[in-house]
Amino acid sequence: MKKILLIAFAVLSLNAFAQTPKFRVNKINNFETRTVAKSKLAERLNQLKGTATANKIKAKAPVAGTTQTYYADYQEYVTGMGILQRVHVKYNIIFGNDGTVSISNMFLRSLAGNDVYLTGKYDEATGEITIDNNQEILNINGMRLYVCKEDGESGIEDPDNEYKLVLDPEKGIVRSADENEYIALFITDGETTELYTDIKDMFYYPEDMFPAAVSHGYSYTDIYGEQQSTTIDIVTIQDMCYIRNLAPKYPDAWIPAVINNNNIYAYSYMIGDDDTALMFGTETEFVDYCTFYYNSSTDTYTGESGIELTDYFYYPAGDASVPEGYYLSCRYTDMTISGLASTSISKIDNSDSEAVSTEYFDLSGRRVNNADKGISIMRMKYADGTTKTVKVIK
Secondary structure, eight states, rough: OHHHHHHHHHHHHHHHHHSSOOOEEOOOOGGGGGSSSSOOOOOOOOGTTTOOGGOOOOOOOSSEEEEEEEEEEEEEEEETTEEEEEEEEEEEEEEEETTTTEEEOSHHHHOOOSSSSSEOOOOOOTTTTOSSSEEEEEEEETEEEEEEEEEETTBOOOOOOOEEEEEOTTTTOOOEESTTTTEEEEEEEOOOOEEEEEEEEEEEEEEEGGGGOEEEEEEOOOSSSSSEEEEEEEETTTTTEEEESTTTTTTTOEEEEETTTEEEEEESEEEETTTTTEEOOSSSBEEEEEEEEETTTEEEEEEETTTTEEEEEOOOOOOOOOOOEEEEEEEEEEEEEOTTTTSGGGGOOOOOOOEEEEEETTTTTTEEOHHHHHHEEEEEEEEESSSSEEEOOO
């Protein structure tokens, strides 16, 4: 039956795969150290976008109650590449009046849509949120996709236990109760069940922790060698920022970056969409980040020479016309961000001397004793009176 499942996915996905140009990749990659040990048998379901609309389940209506909006960061498995980071994803959590809770579904939204909610329970006394098991989010040609807590050792569902989040009443942050536990998406045809993907180490940051995004001009050379221009959004928090639309094919994807010595260092190995990574690299290998150098005379940040931004995804063997391997469908070079002089990005001055004191703050600006789990801000003071702030991720 497993073979039947794989054949069914291959037949359905080849049509969608052929809709846009795909280029096979032979780059050296660093995914070996990031690959999880569990067997991943499910095909790349996001290639079914062209056929999935008619198979969507009816969206679950959220409970009546108080809606809180968050921006979430978490780790997620990407087919063929292992655990990568997805950041600054906007989700709602609705706290019901009867102790129930509705949470925006975080799995395969490119197929299931943005209007599906997962149900759970909220214990106000402990701040604990439990997510119910066996919640269906999608049904494709008789193959059912559902959410359940996963046994991290075996990679199978753990229906006897629920995945738990916890709300910090002071900071307003919702996080995984156990950073090492997984909530997962499973697929079944009624006879065979497979693990498709899983998520761990979730952090939901309240919307009001972040300043408003600021739009800037953005130009680049596309995969066909043509010059293009558009806009990007940047959310800046002291010496860190999130950048949206750096890869315009994925307009909802945010890439985190650190600002140091007036340059922007944008991170690689981020998730652009379901089962798709966004990677910086050269023509032969990927790199951990791309430096955008600031030019005060033109008020621009320019990506370093020889570095490109691409999407990157794995395609399993379907037929002879589409061989198994890694592919990309977009490439961005000569990247330039403009119009930054009016923002705090271009006004940061850091010192390389030894710090005389170090303080830590959460994203809302409250001082903490040490770096919290998730994202914290470390501020160092120097003898000359200058300060330097950097993002700390734990």
